[in-house]
């Protein structure tokens with residue numbers, strides 16, 4: 001198995017800077033193996049480029065095990081790659097056949113300007129979190145374990161939504177460049193736990209306003225939930241409107 | 255992450271654009287537009303089902319012409335004598351027209367905002383048929399809008415596109431005395447023109463597409479997150495779309511094939 005070598009044609013987006021013109025560059029990798037991840041395929045390419053004295057392709061990654069959300073690029077036009085609900089670092093060369101062309105592109109959305117090559121600026125998502133994706137608690141000595149009661153089921157449901165790793169694939173998958181899955185996941189998570197309920201309405205108002213500032217509307221296309229490596233379920237998009245409509249009936253912060 | 259990013263060549267030293275988080279979002283806010291879409295869309299769905307129930311009177315076994323015309327007459331005088339004459343009819347029309355203006359305005363705004371937020375990039379299709387239908391809502395919607403104009407000119411006003419035999423005069427005599435417009439005859443005459451019949455059938459298919467995605471959207475836009483509610487809406491979307499297309503499109507087909515005659 002392991003010594004099976006694959007020949008892949010890589011089309012890679014190269015862009016020198018935010019304002020520079022981008023273009024696709026074509027390279028050939030002759031010694032790819034099926035168990036390589038797609039990021040390792042890019043590593044392989046970069047080794048080759050360095051040997052040839054060419055600038056390596058800039059792309060982001062960190063944990064390479066699907067927990068940090070740093071990796072993120074379009075593979076043949078699909079965020080993260082051909083497998084549903086798997087981050088780029090967990091996608092493998094075995095999805096392709098020897099001789100295939102694999103096209104690497106940065107995430108594409110108006111809110112994600114390209115910084116260099118495959119790296120985009122995803123701080124628009126950070127600004128949504130800054131607008132209200134936080135809770136106010138006394139940091140200091142840890143409280144007694146049972147002062148805030150959360151049932152097991154509620155905790156589990158909140159954790160399902162808390163699983164978002166902030167990668168931005170939902171935006172890159174959406175024909176409207178919407179960040180509903182991301183924002184809805186955060187709103188749903190914080191609306192379920194006591195710490196978050198204090199500022200539930202205020203949070204909905206400010207996060208939705210910030211989201212609309214840079215991202216698009218949701219038209220229920222459903223691509224986001226297929227791309228999401230954290231398996232955030234599609235009802236998260238309905239949570240955005242549920243929370244915002246609810247906040248419309250509230251004067252107070254909760 | 256650092257905000258100062260320089261480029262390889264050094265020729266382009268511009269840091270990545272930072273948008274201030276403090277400027278207000280575009281007005282009216284998108285979530286408001288979506289709630290308006292869902293509310294007005296629901297009104298249209300209710301209206302379509304009501305309208306269909308009336309249309310299906312052409313299939314009543316004995317004297318459909320009488321039943322159909324009596325129904326048209328009943329509609330005109332609804333809530334008499336509480337509201338005089340055709341007051342209710344005009345309130346009804348006014349409300350629908352208002353919904354239409356709001357629905358079209360919101361739909362266009364949402365579409366434009368979506369295109370802008372995506373930027374000049376294509377998107378590959380990974381998901382279900384809702385991808386295609388959902389992305390083309392604006393086009394199915396504009397076809398429906400054109401159809402509404404045509405339909406009103408054809409069968410309500412009788413100007414420009416009506417059949418040669420069209421009459422808005424009260425020419426049909428009711429058994430209990432008095433005479434009303436012969437809406438039934440106008441309908442049959444219109445559909446005897448085959449291109450018009452084909453046009454109606456095609457538009458009903460477009461309406462079905464719009465509904466199959468639209469009714470599913472309603473539950474999302476009103477914030478329905480419960481699994482059962484969502485499953486019901488997903489199912490109802492297709493069932494109602496099917497009922498509307500089969501029920502309505504069968505009428506021009508029946509006229510063309512001689513199933514419905516004067």
Ligand code: HEM
Nearest residue numbers: 219291292295298299361391392395396399468471472475
């Ligand atoms: C009989 C007539 C119509 C019916 C029954 C109908 C029904 C609906 C429904 C139920 C929705 C879902 C609303 C939501 O987002 O929750 C919808 C969406 C939509 N409608 Fe209509 N509609 C009609 C006519 C029109 C017309 C004339 C237009 C013309 C522009 C239009 C454009 C749209 C668009 C663009 C959307 C999608 C909005 C989005 O992307 O979220 N519709 N329609």
Ligand code: SF4
Nearest residue numbers: 164165167168170228
């Ligand atoms: S919701 Fe999923 S796709 Fe979107 S940012 Fe979070 S993890 Fe990524």
Ligand code: FES
Nearest residue numbers: 062064069071089
């Ligand atoms: S590198 Fe951390 S999720 Fe892929």
